[in-house]
Amino acid sequence: MHSSILHPAFKPKPFWWEFYDPTSFPQTEIPARTRVAIIGAGYAGLACALELHNHGVDCILLEAEQPGSGASTRNGGLVSGGVSIGKRYAGKNSAEELLALYADAAESFSLVEKLIAEENIACEWKKTGRFVGAWCTKHYRAMEEKIVLLNEGADAGAYLLPPERQREEIGSDYYHGGMVVMRSAHLNPALYFKGLLDAVQSRGITICSKAPVTTLHRSGNRWRLATPRGELEADEVVVCTNGYTGSVTPELQRRVVPVGSYIIATEELPPDAAASLIPKDKSVYDTRRVLTYYRMSGDRRRLIFGGRAKFGQYSPEETAPLLYRFMCDRFPTLAGCRITHAWTGNVAFTFDEVPHMGKHDGLHYALGCNGSGVAMMTYLGTMNARKIAGTTNYHCAFDTQDFPANPLYHGNPWFIPLVGRYFRLRDWIDRHI
Ligand SMILES: Cc1cc2nc3c(=O)[nH]c(=O)nc-3n(C[C@H](O)[C@H](O)[C@H](O)COP(=O)(O)OP(=O)(O)OC[C@H]3O[C@@H](n4cnc5c(N)ncnc54)[C@H](O)[C@@H]3O)c2cc1C
Numbered sequence: 001m002h003s004s005i006l007h008p009a010f011k012p013k014p015f016w017w018e019f020y021d022p023t024s025f026p027q028t029e030i031p032a033r034t035r036v037a038i039i040g041a042g043y044a045g046l047a048c049a050l051e052l053h054n055h056g057v058d059c060i061l062l063e064a065e066q067p068g069s070g071a072s073t074r075n076g077g078l079v080s081g082g083v084s085i086g087k088r089y090a091g092k093n094s095a096e097e098l099l100a101l102y103a104d105a106a107e108s109f110s111l112v113e114k115l116i117a118e119e120n121i122a123c124e125w126k127k128t129g130r131f132v133g134a135w136c137t138k139h140y141r142a143m144e145e146k147i148v149l150l151n152e153g154a155d156a157g158a159y160l161l162p163p164e165r166q167r168e169e170i171g172s173d174y175y176h177g178g179m180v181v182m183r184s185a186h187l188n189p190a191l192y193f194k195g196l197l198d199a200v201q202s203r204g205i206t207i208c209s210k211a212p213v214t215t216l217h218r219s220g221n222r223w224r225l226a227t228p229r230g231e232l233e234a235d236e237v238v239v240c241t242n243g244y245t246g247s248v249t250p251e252l253q254r255r256v257v258p259v260g261s262y263i264i265a266t267e268e269l270p271p272d273a274a275a276s277l278i279p280k281d282k283s284v285y286d287t288r289r290v291l292t293y294y295r296m297s298g299d300r301r302r303l304i305f306g307g308r309a310k311f312g313q314y315s316p317e318e319t320a321p322l323l324y325r326f327m328c329d330r331f332p333t334l335a336g337c338r339i340t341h342a343w344t345g346n347v348a349f350t351f352d353e354v355p356h357m358g359k360h361d362g363l364h365y366a367l368g369c370n371g372s373g374v375a376m377m378t379y380l381g382t383m384n385a386r387k388i389a390g391t392t393n394y395h396c397a398f399d400t401q402d403f404p405a406n407p408l409y410h411g412n413p414w415f416i417p418l419v420g421r422y423f424r425l426r427d428w429i430d431r432h433i
Helices: 043-054 087-092 095-118 138-154 163-168 189-202 271-279 316-330 374-389 417-430
Strands: 007-011 033-039 059-062 078-080 130-133 156-163 177-181 185-187 206-208 215-219 222-227 230-239 256-266 282-286 292-296 303-309 339-350 356-360 363-367
Touching: 033 043, 033 222, 043 059, 043 189, 043 374, 059 230, 078 095, 078 282, 078 374, 087 163, 095 138, 095 185, 095 189, 095 374, 138 156, 138 177, 156 163, 185 282, 189 206, 189 374, 230 374, 256 316, 292 316, 316 339, 356 374, 363 374
Parallel strands: 007 339, 033 059, 033 230, 059 206, 130 282, 230 363
Antiparallel strands: 078 185, 130 177, 156 177, 215 222, 222 230, 256 303, 256 339, 282 292, 292 303, 356 363
């Protein structure tokens, strides 16, 4: 890596871990039995446990590493109510289906807001909105249609921002205009996670860390879950493993594609320079296929800049120079600043680009954040719990029988570098032709 971009205090780990570091968690014994076993202790798993407990249903969380060691303390902290529902899906399905998805996505945003308020979670929650930069004029024009759906389905407060007004939201002329979505926020993802974790622990729910579920099978009408530290029997199992879904649930593994996402954090910037980047403190992402997303830190001193720097699994050291270049393309004034943190984590893509919950071969699941899961995975964990507790007749639009697999994919995402090449080509064509 180019050492000139590195601050002397550089760490290849999430900036957010300066606030809550999930690398150590006390180990508890694995109980013999529970009503509901939840696999994976990220937002989805914790939210599911909280809601089950609220409905008086006994549950246990099993986590392969430590709670929060997956994407839930590594993400960008951009929170949306459905802005990023897949383009492909939007093109293929009826307006009614789409509106139902947007309505649930809007609920997911409300749920995060409610949890933060009810559990008193101090997580730098800022409901400042989002700016989505158009990579090309064609994308800008397509935003008009999306704005109608977002406002109708998710009450998103979205509007177009023409190129000549772009500098109201971003200190850059990089985009061809864009859209503003007021019903969006950003937060400190590790502090949000810690808040949920505290809520789970204060209710006495058992969390077993260092307990990877290695085999899972039916025994009569119960499930037996084996881990290297002992076995557990449960009536129901909820799989909340998202971008870390492994071979213990092979039918689910072949429905989600893990993809690395990468982020850097700058050093503290001079106050004037920092204030000029995103003047209204919105979160930003763009419509480029090789996507970038960014926002200021909670204290507005650093830029947190993420994206699909490379397609595949790479170290943060390998991807940081590329992200740095993307960042300086958008903000040339940042050339020369140094970065203090660089990190990576897995998101989970689905073949229809929509998150899913439901039941497959008797296993409940909340999977497939498609890169945008702070609100959505919290929500799908919660909706799974309500379904299991039997306390609602509401049918979540993300709960469908149709969770597509692909005959050429069984858990090894060999095609991701090819997708990357295709995306780069399409981006070039969109921008230049
Ligand atoms: C770099 C990055 C940036 C992102 N930025 C954003 C953003 O700005 N906004 C947004 O909305 N979303 C963002 N996301 C996505 C968001 O972080 C995820 O959607 C969300 O955290 C997923 O939560 P989860 O609980 O479903 O899964 P995770 O938090 O990933 O947790 C899954 C857990 O399952 C555990 N596990 C796996 N297998 C087993 C097993 N066999 N036994 C026991 N445990 C197991 C893993 O160890 C892991 O801890 C980003 C993700 C990344 C990686």
